[in-house]
Amino acid sequence: MKVAVIGSGTMGNGIAHVFAMYGHEVNLIDVNEKALNKGIETIVKNLDRMVSKGAVSEEDKQATLSRLKPATSIQGAVEDRELVVEAATENVALKLAIFKELDERCASDCILASNTSSISLTKIGAATKRPTQVIGMHFMNPVPVMKLVEVIRGYSTSDEVTETIMSLSRQLGKVPVEVNDYPGFVANRILMPMINEAIYTLYEGVAGVEEIDTVMKLGMAHPMGPLQLADFIGLDVCLAILKVLHDGFGNPKYAPCPLLVNMVEAGQLGNKSGMGFYILISGSKQLEVSSKFKL
Numbered sequence: 001m002k003v004a005v006i007g008s009g010t011m012g013n014g015i016a017h018v019f020a021m022y023g024h025e026v027n028l029i030d031v032n033e034k035a036l037n038k039g040i041e042t043i044v045k046n047l048d049r050m051v052s053k054g055a056v057s058e059e060d061k062q063a064t065l066s067r068l069k070p071a072t073s074i075q076g077a078v079e080d081r082e083l084v085v086e087a088a089t090e091n092v093a094l095k096l097a098i099f100k101e102l103d104e105r106c107a108s109d110c111i112l113a114s115n116t117s118s119i120s121l122t123k124i125g126a127a128t129k130r131p132t133q134v135i136g137m138h139f140m141n142p143v144p145v146m147k148l149v150e151v152i153r154g155y156s157t158s159d160e161v162t163e164t165i166m167s168l169s170r171q172l173g174k175v176p177v178e179v180n181d182y183p184g185f186v187a188n189r190i191l192m193p194m195i196n197e198a199i200y201t202l203y204e205g206v207a208g209v210e211e212i213d214t215v216m217k218l219g220m221a222h223p224m225g226p227l228q229l230a231d232f233i234g235l236d237v238c239l240a241i242l243k244v245l246h247d248g249f250g251n252p253k254y255a256p257c258p259l260l261v262n263m264v265e266a267g268q269l270g271n272k273s274g275m276g277f278y279i280l281i282s283g284s285k286q287l288e289v290s291s292k293f294k295l
Contacts, residue, residue, distance in 0.1 A: 001168070004029060004081040006074065006098060008039025011115055012087035014143025017043045019085075020067040021056070021144075022172050027069050027077040036070050043068065046144055074098075078106050083168075085137055087115040090240045095119060096127045103128035111161055113137040117237070118188050118244040121154035121181045131156035135165050138185060139174075141233070149174045154181050183248030188241050195238055196257055198226035202277070202293060203259040209277045209293045227277040228287070230260075231270030239264045 001024045005016040008030035016028040016039070030036040047061040056064075071077035078084055084106060086098055095114060102112050112134050114124055125131035136152025149169045153162055162178065169176035179186050198212050207215070213225020222229075230238050239261065245254035263269075263276065270276030278287040 001025075001083060002081045003027070004078045004084045005087060006030075006084065007087035007089070007115075008032075008036045008070075009087070009089075010042075010141060011139060011143060013039035013042045014046075014141065015085055015087055015115060015137075015139055016068060017046060017064070017144050018139075018172050018174075021047075021060070021064045023067070025067050025069075027071050027081065029071045029074055029077050031072055033072050036072060040068070040070055050144075074101055074105060078102060078110075081106060081110055083111045083113060085113045085115060090117060090119065090237055092119055092123070095124055099124050099127050099134070103130060109133075111135065111164065113165065115139055118184045118241040120183070120248075121152050121157065125154040125156055132158040133161050135161055136181070136185070137165060137169070138187065140187070147173070147175045148187075149176045150185050150187055151176045151178050152181055152185055153178065184241060184245045189245065192238060192241050192245060193254065195226045195230045195233075196242055196254075196260065199230070199257040199260050202227065203257050209289045231276035231278050231287075233270070234272050235260060235268065235270045235276050236264050 003019050003024045004027040005012050006029045008028055016026045020026045028036065028039060030039065047056065047064060050056045051058055051061050084102055086095060088094055088098060095116065099112060106112065112128065114121065114136050115138055116136060117138055121134060121136045125134035128134060131154060134154055135157050136150065138150035138152060140146035140148045151162065151165050151169065166176045166178060183189065184192060201207060201212055202209060209227050213227050216222045216225045239256050242254055242256040267273060268275045271280050274280045275290060277290060277293060279290050280287060
């Protein structure tokens with residue numbers, strides 16, 4: 001299948017990596033050339049890691065890279081594609097603009113998918129003249145490792161398109177789960193209130209960062225504590241999803257913790273900025289608790 005992926009960030013390069021590794025021709029598109037180059041470099045590093053672990057051969061790596069083509073413009077990179085997966089920033093206006101342009105440029109039978117983690121697929125589909133062919137493919141981070149794909153049906157998404165994406169996800173070695181289009185879908189409707197409550201627990205002085213994460217790791221068998229996970233996801237992303245939940249349901253239980261709001265406004269976004277609830281130690285990928293949150 002001929003595929004295009006829009007956005008070369010953490011999710012976009014991971015999605016492109018997986019499609020290319022499973023034999024699909026992939027155009028990876030990002031208007032920021034520096035970000036695009038970084039995305040390709042990330043794919044190469046991840047493939048090198050897989051080769052060193054014996055998960056793939058050097059020949060598999062080279063074949064995967066040969067199926068990847070970078071592009072800095074949607075124009076000329078989507079017209080012959082059978083599937084386009086949008087993995088841009090979690091911003092409604094940006095996504096609607098992208099889908100309007102895709103609708104104009106892509107072939108009439110092309111499926112348009114979004115990797116959105118919370119934004120309505122019904123709303124995105126309504127911005128196009130092909131709402132039956134608009135669907136969500138919500139991959140989990142890190143994409144080459146995590147098995148789940150939430151396949152989100154918008155109000156108008158057809159059965160045929162849904163089955164095509166379910167089948168395609170299985171071909172990528174993933175486990176697809178079909179869900180309906182409500183704010184946060186399943187994963188983030190459950191996950192984000194938990195993360196938000198962990199932040200409130202810190203905000204109210206109940207316990208420190210390490211204590212909260214240790215309780216959840218050892219008591220609930222979570223592989224990563226909620227505050228470390230928030231840093232990994234990106235505090236700005238967590239805040240954006242909570243706002244979607246709060247606006248979509250009108251329920252105060254989804255209101256973002258003031259501490260989260262302040263941290264994002266201060267530019268402390270977690271791993272991507274080097275500082276969140278933890279500090280990413282330069283050059284080592286090790287973490288230490290930010291002194292601000294130590295008991």
